[in-house]
Amino acid sequence: MAQVIYEDEIDFAKYERETDAKQKVKPASQWVQELIDRINNPIKEPRAVMPWRKTHSMVAFRKGEVTVWGGANGNGKSLVTGQIALSLIAQDEKVCIASFEMKPAKTLERMGRQYSGFNADDPAFAGSTAAKMELIKVYEEFKEWTNGRLWLYDQQGTVTATQVAAVVRYCAKEKGITHFFVDSLMKCVASEDDYNGQKMFVDELTAIARDHGIHIHLVHHIRKPSDENHKPSKYDYKGTGAITDQVDNVISVWRNKAKEKKRDEGKPVEDKEPDALLICDKQRNGEWEGSIGLWFDRQSMQYVGGPGDEPLIMYRHPEDF
Numbered sequence: 001m002a003q004v005i006y007e008d009e010i011d012f013a014k015y016e017r018e019t020d021a022k023q024k025v026k027p028a029s030q031w032v033q034e035l036i037d038r039i040n041n042p043i044k045e046p047r048a049v050m051p052w053r054k055t056h057s058m059v060a061f062r063k064g065e066v067t068v069w070g071g072a073n074g075n076g077k078s079l080v081t082g083q084i085a086l087s088l089i090a091q092d093e094k095v096c097i098a099s100f101e102m103k104p105a106k107t108l109e110r111m112g113r114q115y116s117g118f119n120a121d122d123p124a125f126a127g128s129t130a131a132k133m134e135l136i137k138v139y140e141e142f143k144e145w146t147n148g149r150l151w152l153y154d155q156q157g158t159v160t161a162t163q164v165a166a167v168v169r170y171c172a173k174e175k176g177i178t179h180f181f182v183d184s185l186m187k188c189v190a191s192e193d194d195y196n197g198q199k200m201f202v203d204e205l206t207a208i209a210r211d212h213g214i215h216i217h218l219v220h221h222i223r224k225p226s227d228e229n230h231k232p233s234k235y236d237y238k239g240t241g242a243i244t245d246q247v248d249n250v251i252s253v254w255r256n257k258a259k260e261k262k263r264d265e266g267k268p269v270e271d272k273e274p275d276a277l278l279i280c281d282k283q284r285n286g287e288w289e290g291s292i293g294l295w296f297d298r299q300s301m302q303y304v305g306g307p308g309d310e311p312l313i314m315y316r317h318p319e320d321f
């Protein structure tokens with residue numbers, strides 16, 4: 001089952017140290033040789049991608065990179081990154097989530113719903129023993145599926161940048177984690193105007209990602225928009241501009257509240273209009289930048305790639321295999 005990493009498990013002092021400087025200064029010929037080897041032996045490494053097929057040629061989460069995920073409050077940052085984490089696990093990546101905003105059980109409850117398509121709060125489960133048994137079976141399957149692939153760092157409230165950096169290093173070195181999610185940046189620094197602290201923390205994350213060849217996903221908030229229709233860009237992020245300057249990719253999540261409002265008021269809505277956008281306005285090592293339209297499936301809490309698309313159900317009964 002998804003394992004929880006407790007604070008007393010980690011010898012923080014050991015993982016706070018920088019990698020030895022000696023190891024970092026190498027002759028250029030070593031890298032040129034790598035280029036030659038690559039020409040001789042082109043190895044096509046699988047790319048870590050988003051769950052939606054239409055995005056596969058546009059965005060990838062490369063080793064050694066940091067992606068910042070931003071958006072206004074309640075616009076779906078945690079849901080989107082939770083679904084991305086599930087999809088990365090399905091791609092054989094090892095994932096750790098450090099959420100300082102949500103307890104591990106809540107994070108897993110949402111991810112379990114996205115994974116299975118079952119809503120445990122659905123009244124249908126309350127009255128029927130058979131339905132309850134089915135739900136338990138699904139969660140048992142989910143437990144198995146996360147085994148050796150998903151970890152959660154159990155720490156709420158105050159945390160220091162040094163502590164978080166040590167946990168990421170520990171996970172990369174000792175657990176073989178390849179994708180680490182930090183939710184969110186502001187919980188790891190002293191305050192919104194601690195620009196120096198923010199810059200140093202993000203700088204440290206970029207160094208850890210590079211040194212250990214892992215991908216770090218960092219959730220961040222944007223400044224309160226004057227109008228909900230405003231589609232965020234990297235210039236809307238809270239804190240210092242050095243955050244988006246330093247990272248490799250910037251992806252903002254925007255929720256189409258105007259469409260929801262129209263639907264709630266019983267007015268006709270255009271189905272072609274997406275429920276959410278992922279706006280990528282920085283991708284250092286990729287050629288594409290732009291917006292990806294997504295549709296929200298309430299039952300599974302999943303985002304799907306097109307209007308009316310079925311959610312991706314990763315859950316299977318053992319007998320279905």
Ligand SMILES: Nc1ncnc2c1ncn2[C@@H]1O[C@H](COP(=O)(O)OP(=O)(O)OP(=O)(O)O)[C@@H](O)[C@H]1O
Nearest residue numbers: 072073074075076077078079080255256275276296
């Ligand atoms: N596009 C959408 N359509 C309908 N509901 C949505 C959409 N996006 C998010 N929600 C709802 O909003 C809630 C909040 O989403 P989520 O917690 O992922 O936001 P967040 O950006 O992480 O919030 P915060 O900034 O407070 O951490 C979810 O429980 C979900 O039900």
